[in-house]
Amino acid sequence: MTQKQAPPVAGLLLAAGGGRRLGGRPKALLRHRGRPLVEHAVAVLRAAGCTRVHVVLGARAAAVREQAELGDCVLVENPDWAEGMGSSLRAGLDSLTGTGAVAALVSLVDQPGIGAQAVARVLAAYEDETSLVAAAYDGVRGHPVLFGAAHWAGIAATATGDRGARAYLREREEAIGLVECGDVAQPYDIDTEADLAHLE
Numbered sequence: 102m103t104q105k106q107a108p109p110v111a112g113l114l115l116a117a118g119g120g121r122r123l124g125g126r127p128k129a130l131l132r133h134r135g136r137p138l139v140e141h142a143v144a145v146l147r148a149a150g151c152t153r154v155h156v157v158l159g160a161r162a163a164a165v166r167e168q169a170e171l172g173d174c175v176l177v178e179n180p181d182w183a184e185g186m187g188s189s190l191r192a193g194l195d196s197l198t199g200t201g202a203v204a205a206l207v208s209l210v211d212q213p214g215i216g217a218q219a220v221a222r223v224l225a226a227y228e229d230e231t232s233l234v235a236a237a238y239d240g241v242r243g244h245p246v247l248f249g250a251a252h253w254a255g256i257a258a259t260a261t262g263d264r265g266a267r268a269y270l271r272e273r274e275e276a277i278g279l280v281e282c283g284d285v286a287q288p289y290d291i292d293t294e295a296d297l298a299h300l301e
């Protein structure tokens with residue numbers, strides 16, 4: 102008997118931000134444990150069980166390609182990255198069309214406190230292409246989030262500015278499966294100079 106294959110859920114890492122509040126330093130290139138933050142974020146997705154990882158680049162994309170080892174990822178350039186996270190989410194979901202992926206597990210490059218344990222919990226809650234799952238921290242919805250493929254078109258149609266999928270999810274609050282991760286992860290963002298203290 103053949104072993105049941107894990108569903109093809111793709112990791113989708115949003116790493117296009119320009120770090121406006123960090124003096125224009127792209128978050129993907131911030132150093133964490135001796136390597137660019139984008140490498141750390143990809144390693145977390147892989148360790149959690151995502152075999153296919155798409156990385157959306159934007160600010161200083163050429164420098165990120167040069168300095169980070171992302172050879173086993175699909176790199177997606179978002180020329181409209183300055184418009185905000187919504188455009189990166191659209192570009193990332195678009196890049197998954199036709200790949201056979203049945204869901205996208207979306208994580209953000211600037212949340213190094215969220216490790217493989219939390220991501221694996223969200224991944225494990227996948228049921229089918231109608232799945233909507235999010236990590237929760239003391240009951241409050243956060244990242245990563247998992248979008249079954251049935252939701253991609255709707256999310257892409259509403260993802261604007263820095264809101265990402267917020268509007269889409271707000272309308273479907275009752276359908277979202279929340280997976281508590283507060284015991285294994287910390288959902289802080291690296292947004293300001295003070296936040297850099299979280300990096301190692």
